[in-house]
Amino acid sequence: MKRIGVTGHRSIPREVHAHVLEGLRAALCGLEGSVEALSSLAVGADQLFADLALAHGAELTAVIPSGDYEAGFDDEADLARYRMLKARAVREVRLDFPHSTDEAYYAAGAYIADHCDRLLAVWDGRPARGLGGTGDIVTYARTLGRPVTVIWRDGVERA
Numbered sequence: 527m528k529r530i531g532v533t534g535h536r537s538i539p540r541e542v543h544a545h546v547l548e549g550l551r552a553a554l555c556g557l558e559g560s561v562e563a564l565s566s567l568a569v570g571a572d573q574l575f576a577d578l579a580l581a582h583g584a585e586l587t588a589v590i591p592s593g594d595y596e597a598g599f600d601d602e603a604d605l606a607r608y609r610m611l612k613a614r615a616v617r618e619v620r621l622d623f624p625h626s627t628d629e630a631y632y633a634a635g636a637y638i639a640d641h642c643d644r645l646l647a648v649w650d651g652r653p654a655r656g657l658g659g660t661g662d663i664v665t666y667a668r669t670l671g672r673p674v675t676v677i678w679r680d681g682v683e684r685a
Contacts, residue, residue, distance in 0.1 A: 528557055530579070531564040531638035533663040534571020534648025534677075535684050542682045546648050549677030550575055553646050554582045562587055564638045566631075567611050569604045571648035571660075576611045587641075588615040591634035592623040631658030639667035645674045650684050 530553070538546055554561070563579030564587045565572045576586055588611070599605035612618065619637065623630035635658055639645055645667045647660060654661035667674050 528559060528644075529562045529564060529642045530554070530557070530584070531642030531645045531667075532572055532575040532648070533635050533638065533645060533660050533667075534575070535650065535660055536568055536570035536572075537684050538570050538574075538648065539682055539684055542679045545679045546571070546677055547574065547578070549675075550578050550646065550648075553644075553675055553677070554578055554584070557582075561585070564589055564642055565611075566591060566634045566638070567608050569599070569601075569608075573604075573607055573611060574648075575646065580611075580614055585616040586611065586614060587617040587619060588612050589634045589637050590618060590620045591630040592621065592626045594625050598626045628657035631656075632662060634658070635663035636666055639663060639670060639672055642667075642672065645672050647674055647676045648678065649676050650678050650682065651676070652683070 561584040563584040565576045566589045567576055580586055621633050647664045649660045664674055
């Protein structure tokens, strides 16, 4: 089984959204055989990836950073989408952090990097804005020797 993980920004600017979707689709379309998709199901890149992976027949593994993770969803529609994706997951890995902290997010990203064969990074190439951000997880995955595919359009920065 091939294992593909994702890390990425929660906020994806409109002008790069179609490019990100196409990059994620392309990464998933080229795979043969059974695929496990690892995602924390956060708003943005994580949910886009999970949706596409499920549509391509992958088995979804939800990596939940903390016991109160759902409290971090500000929008009811985003929370509903998270719950729907989590319900479709074949596996759920719940980390032992009681609260959603930067350390919990870093641990979830590290778990994904530790357990994937390839990491897709929806990333503008900028340093992480806090511990556990996309830049930190890309750096960590690269120190492990994991192949990292960055999906972003040059010249576009997130807000």
